[in-house]
Structure formats: structure tokens, C-alpha cells
Amino acid sequence: MDYFEYRSGELFAEGVPIRRIAREVGTPAYVYSLATLRRHFRVFDQAFAQLSHLVCFSMKANSNLAVLRAFVKEGGGFDIVSAGELFRALKAGAEPKKIVFSGVGKKKQEIEYALSAGILMFNVESEQELALLNEIARGAGKKAPISLRVNPDVDPKTHPYISTGMKKNKFGIDVQRSLEVYKRALSFSHLEVVGVDCHIGSQLTTIPPFVDALSRVKVFVEALRKEGACIRYLDLGGGLGIRYKDEEPPHPEEYAGALIQGLEGLDVTLILEPGRVIVGNAGILVTEVLYLKETDEKKFVVVDGGMNDLIRPALYGSYQGIRPVVERKGEMIVADVVGPICESGDFFAKDRQIPRPQPGDLLAVMSAGAYGFTMSSNYNSHPKAAEVLVDGENFDVVRARENLEDLIKGEVIPPALQ
Numbered sequence: 001m002d003y004f005e006y007r008s009g010e011l012f013a014e015g016v017p018i019r020r021i022a023r024e025v026g027t028p029a030y031v032y033s034l035a036t037l038r039r040h041f042r043v044f045d046q047a048f049a050q051l052s053h054l055v056c057f058s059m060k061a062n063s064n065l066a067v068l069r070a071f072v073k074e075g076g077g078f079d080i081v082s083a084g085e086l087f088r089a090l091k092a093g094a095e096p097k098k099i100v101f102s103g104v105g106k107k108k109q110e111i112e113y114a115l116s117a118g119i120l121m122f123n124v125e126s127e128q129e130l131a132l133l134n135e136i137a138r139g140a141g142k143k144a145p146i147s148l149r150v151n152p153d154v155d156p157k158t159h160p161y162i163s164t165g166m167k168k169n170k171f172g173i174d175v176q177r178s179l180e181v182y183k184r185a186l187s188f189s190h191l192e193v194v195g196v197d198c199h200i201g202s203q204l205t206t207i208p209p210f211v212d213a214l215s216r217v218k219v220f221v222e223a224l225r226k227e228g229a230c231i232r233y234l235d236l237g238g239g240l241g242i243r244y245k246d247e248e249p250p251h252p253e254e255y256a257g258a259l260i261q262g263l264e265g266l267d268v269t270l271i272l273e274p275g276r277v278i279v280g281n282a283g284i285l286v287t288e289v290l291y292l293k294e295t296d297e298k299k300f301v302v303v304d305g306g307m308n309d310l311i312r313p314a315l316y317g318s319y320q321g322i323r324p325v326v327e328r329k330g331e332m333i334v335a336d337v338v339g340p341i342c343e344s345g346d347f348f349a350k351d352r353q354i355p356r357p358q359p360g361d362l363l364a365v366m367s368a369g370a371y372g373f374t375m376s377s378n379y380n381s382h383p384k385a386a387e388v389l390v391d392g393e394n395f396d397v398v399r400a401r402e403n404l405e406d407l408i409k410g411e412v413i414p415p416a417l418q
């Protein structure tokens with residue numbers, strides 16, 4: 001459930017008309033609903049209430065400081081994948097002991113930074129990373145808390161670009177070799193093996209792959225305890241899907257129920273790294289119609305937001321709902337909704353039935369709260385969109401729209417060219 005709804009034919013985010021935000025902030029603009037963010041976090045968190053658990057929001061889905069701050073206030077932690085994300089988490093007031101660090105390509109400086117911040121654990125993804133982490137910890141006179149990211153070889157039945165837990169994916173350590181690698185980890189003097197981790201993919205809409213992955217990784221908890229390791233955490237990653245169109249993903253309670261059952265008798269603190277399921281339907285991208293182009297073959301609604309703002313349709317061919325901000329009665333047309341970018345992949349929708357819009361109309365691209373702004377770029381030298389957080393009857397600009405000067409920040413014309 002979210003708080004984007006029509007009142008007398010006009011789309012609102014909570015108590016604020018989207019039209020008002022567009023007027024005051026301009027377009028394109030991301031609009032997030034605080035009540036929705038909180039609600040989604042709480043529903044997810046409470047679904048695991050009977051277990052010792054920690055919800056580490058996966059920041060790459062949405063890393064705006066205000067959004068992160070909202071989760072800090074809910075008691076949440078973070079799953080980070082870079083030094084930049086750690087910096088953001090700390091700026092938002094996160095407790096280091098609620099931060100887990102995932103990712104296949106952690107650099108030395110990033111590891112040093114996370115170690116000095118005192119994060120909860122490193123989810124290590126390769127043997128070389130293990131060795132490097134041990135060296136860095138030795139240099140710092142510390143013991144680095146780690147879990148190994150096990151690749152359980154489970155097919156999450158999602159888009160291939162967001163599947164991460166199959167043998168052919170670059171993530172984690174092959175389940176067949178994991179025990180051996182774990183034993184190696186136990187032999188390092190400056191590592192402390194505290195957990196087992198996996199993350200099999202994103203936008204999963206059924207439960208069995210999660211349960212399969214759990215059953216394949218939980219055996220390591222017992223096996224490692226036999227080896228004398230003090231295993232306290234089992235991190236099952238994120239990946240629960242949302243409804244973009246007609247998907248019927250399990251409710252968090254159903255998901256939690258299945259995991260809780262699968263964990264029966266295992267004395268661990270469960271870590272979860274949800275991203276999309278918390279923020280996806282808590283945000284929209286508001287864009288203005290510039291032109292309606294009609295040919296014999298096709299109609300194109302050209303809007304001011306593009307793949308630079310929201311790349312999911314271009315990258316994964318994914319579906320985003322599109323709604324008029326002010327409902328229009330009258331003729332329906334079938335059109336592609338496209339942006340200003342000079343790429344044919346720059347579209348939000350293909351052959352979509354929508355009420356015939358006029359230049360100046362506002363459209364809301366729905367379900368844009370996850371992997372929206374965080375994947376945006378300056379391609380074609382478009383400044384990045386503003387981000388707005390709605391709270392009841394009020395809203396705040398939580399990231400100013402970039403200006404033209406921002407576009408050239410750090411660029412230099414060398415003396416020889418002057």
C-alpha cells in the first residue's frame with residue numbers, strides 16, 4: 001500500500017497535490033512519500049518480530065540522505081557496497097554496528113574506511129578479498145568481522161541482469177568451495193568469522209528460491225560452529241519483489257513466515273537487506289509533456305525526463321506505470337512515452353494506452369522509488385532531477401535540482417589549450 005492517490009481527479013502524494021510540487025520545484029522531479037517509506041519499513045521489520053533480526057536497507061536502491069535518515073529513525077541499518085555509501089550512511093546518522101558491506105570489488109581504501117568506522121561485518125566475495133582484508137586489519141591492529149557471501153546456485157527466476165546467486169554470476173563464492181574457503185578464513189589471524197551471507201537476486205516474485213537458498217547456506221552455520229567459529233549472523237540478502245504491473249509478489253509476512261520456518265532451531269541473528277520492496281512504490285518520477293509527435297505508424301509522447309533520470313526501462317526493458325497527474329477524460333491513444341535523450345532506448349513506456357496528453361501536462365512515472373535516482377546520470381548533459389520528500393501536508397526538497405555549473409564541476413581546460 002502507498003500514499004499516492006487521486007483526489008477529485010488529481011494525483012496527490014499524501015496531502016500534497018503533485019501539481020503543486022511540479023509548479024514549485026519544476027520537472028523532472030522524484031517525489032517520495034515519507035508515510036509510505038515508514039509503512040513499508042515497519043511492515044517488513046515487524047514481519048520478523050519474533051526473531052532476533054536486523055533490517056539493513058540496501059542503500060543502492062535509494063541513497064538520498066533524508067530517506068536514509070527516516071530508516072535510521074526506525075532503527076534500521078544499511079547494506080552498503082562502496083565507501084560513498086558508507087559516507088552517506090554515516091552522514092545520515094547510522095550506527096556503524098548496523099552496517100554490512102557487500103560487493104565484489106571493494107578497494108583497499110574502502111576496506112580501510114569501513115574498518116576504521118567499525119562496521120558490523122564485511123560480506124566477503126572472494127579469496128583474494130579475504131587475504132587483503134586480513135592484511136589491512138593486521139596493519140590497523142584490528143580483527144575484521146566477516147561473513148562469506150556464498151553463491152548458492154539457485155535460480156531466482158528474475159531478469160538475468162538482476163540475478164546474482166547462480167553459478168554463472170560474478171557474485172559470492174561457489175557453494176561447493178565455500179566450506180574450504182571458510183576454513184581458510186578461520187586460519188587468518190586478523191579475521192573473525194561471524195556470519196554466513198547470500199543474496200540471490202532482485203525483484204523475486206516467488207518464495208521457493210529464497211527457501212532453497214536458505215537451506216543451502218544454513219548448513220554452513222552448523223559446520224562452522226563445529227570448526228569452532230562463533231557464528232552469530234545469517235544474512236539472507238534482499239530481493240523481495242514489488243508490483244510494477246501485474247506481478248503478485250509475496251507479502252513480507254509470507255516471506256518472513258517461510259524464512260522463519262526454514263530457520264527453525266538455528267540460533268542466529270537474521271540479517272535482511274531489502275531495497276526495492278521498501279522504497280520502490282514509495283516514489284514517483286514527475287515529468288512534463290513537451291510534445292506529442294504523431295506519424296502514420298506511431299505516436300510519441302515526448303517528456304522532459306529520460307533514461308538519464310530513470311534507466312530501468314532502457315536497461316531491463318522493465319515496465320513502469322504511467323499516470324496523468326490530472327486525470328483527463330476523452331480520447332485514449334496508444335503511444336511510446338519517450339525522453340529527450342538521443343538514444344532509441346530512451347523510453348519510459350512502449351505502445352502504452354494513455355489519455356491523449358497536451359504539451360504542459362504532467363505525467364507520473366510510478367514505482368520509481370528504487371533504482372531510480374541512484375542510477376541516474378548526466379548523459380546528454382542534463383542536470384540531475386530534484387528529489388522531494390512529502391510528509392503529510394508538507395514537502396521538502398531533499399536534493400536540489402542540479403544546475404549548469406554542477407555539470408562541469410571538477411572539469412579543467414589544461415593550460416596548453418587555453
Ligand SMILES: *Cc1c(COP(=O)(O)O)cnc(C)c1O
Nearest residue numbers: 058102202238239273274275276
Ligand atoms: C542489491 C542488493 C540488495 C537489495 O536488493 P533488492 O532487490 O533491492 O531488495 C541486497 N543485498 C545485496 C548484496 C545487493 O547487492
